[in-house]
Structures are given as structure tokens and as C-alpha cells.
Amino acid sequence: MDVSKMETGRDRGLDGAGPVDRAAALLGAFDRGEWVGLSALARRVGLPKSSAYRLLGMLERTGMVQKRGPSYALGMRLSELGSRVPLCEADALLELSVPHLVDLCGRAGETVHLAIPDRTDVFVAAKLHAPCAPTVPTSVGARLPAHCTALGKVLLAFSPREVLHRFLVRPRAIYTGRTLIEGRVIEAELARVRQERVAYDREELLTGLGCTAVPVLGERGAMAAVSLSGRSDAVGRHRAQLAATADAISVALATKRPAPRSPTPQCFVRTRVRPPEVVAGGQRDHASLELSASST
Secondary structure, three states, X not given: OOHXXXXXXXXXXXXXXXXXXXXXXXXXXXXXXXXXXXXXXXXXXXXXXXXXHHHHHHHHHOOOEEEEOOEXXXXXXXXXXXXXXXXXXXXXXXXXXXXXXXXXXXXXXXXXXXXXXXXXXXXXEEEEEOOOOOOOOXXXXXXXXXXXXXXXXXXHHOOOHHHHHHHHOOOOOOOOOOOOXXXXXXXXXXXXXXXXXXXXXXXXXXXXXXXXXXXXXXXXXXXXXXXXXXXXXXXXXXXXXXXXXXXHHHHHHHHOOOOOOOOOOOOOOOXXXXXXXXXXXXXXXXXXXXXXXXXX
């Protein structure tokens, strides 16, 4: 199961929505690089086919989508607009945090994620794979549901009050028998996270998968979150190393000083910074990075 395709805050009812909201929902319904037919797009966003057809025609004329036969894909105009999005903070976060993430990945031997808040969802900015670590079905650039991920709980716990309120009043999906959905239960969990500065996901998103996450704190609260993912019976095992990594990233961001090169030999593949696509409907085009780390 690919969690990058799970329902997030972009998937909301369109009853009473205006044409801009409907067009944004259509743009947000595309997965990366895919061509989709009219019927499938209409189903994804809950629009009548006639309405979806009219909106797609307008989007095609402006270059936001392109049409090939009966199928549609995102257009190059979106890539052009995405290249204008301010990325300074995200770029700095990646540049200064990656050495610390590499070190953590090598020491803990688990999958490492770096995430940033995107409204009430979680945007995966970096992912590092450790050799022999269990497969974690996430991808860079994905938006994840916040209520059932350790990364999301951390970011929510240190979010402004208005962001937390928007999250609590919207419906939440159930993914496993352990997913927390009741508002009072989630509020109590977030209060614990704020106090202990650590969040856990014990099979709340996927059966068999566990995750531990801590915040990267700055003057404005949690700028990002760092996590270790693996088997559910290993949750919390490397909490001290995880907290030390987050603290080191916080210091690096405050001082603008990168970490010294890790003495652990590493091999990196599948790197990607500033993905070429931008998903409309509120998602920003953040810088991102995917690494595969292995000792040599």
C-alpha cells in the first residue's frame, strides 16, 4: 500500500465550492506523471462529468493541463509557475539537515524521514533508506495524514492554535484498527507530545509499521520533524539518537553552520532537489530529496 496516495487535507467535499476551488481540486487529483480519463478525474473529486469537462477545458486553454486523446495530464504551465515559488527556507533546511540525517540513518539502521508542515498535513521533504531496513511505502513529495503519523503528531502538537483547530474540526480517515480519530483522544495525545517532545505511531497508519518522531524546534515552533520508521516492535528504540539529531539540526539552522562530513562512508542514489511538478490546490512546491544510504 502506497501511503503517498492516501487521503489528506486536499481531499475535501466540494459542495458549494466555487469554480476556483473545483479547478484546484481537479489539479490536485493527478498523481505524478499520470494521464487520467475524464470519468476517473470526476470520481476522484466528486464532480459531475459535465462540470469536470468544462473545468478541464478551461485549464487546458491556460496550459494548466494537457490533453492527449481522451486523457489528461498536468501541464507545463504548472511547472513554470512552480519554479517561481520561494524555496529559501526549504532549501536551507535540506542543506543543513542532510549530514545529520545521513549520520542518523547509518547509526540507527532504519528509514529516516524529514517532514515539514503543509497546512494540516505533512509534506515529506527527504527520505533516507538504510540497508536491510524494512520497506516503508512513502515517497518524497507525498502528503501524509497527520493524525496517524508520528511526524504529523509532532508538527500538529507545536502548530499555532488556529491550525490545530482547523485540523480538529475536519473528518479523519481510519487506516487500521489503531488509528486515532476522536478529537478528545487526539488532543490528549498531542498534549503528551508537547510535554515529552516525542511522538509515536504504533501501527496507526499501516499494520506492522512503527515510527518515532521528534520536532526540529526554532523561534516559531516546529520548523520540521525527523522520524525513524521500521518494525512496530522497534518503536522508540533510538529515541535518544533521534532527539540528538533534531537538536543538532535546530542548532545548524540557527547558526547557519553545516555539520562536519560524517566519517561513515555512504553511497547515495536517487537524489532529487526541487521536484519539477507542483500539485495545485494548496500544496506548495517544496524542495525535496530522496537518498538511499548504504555502508561501503
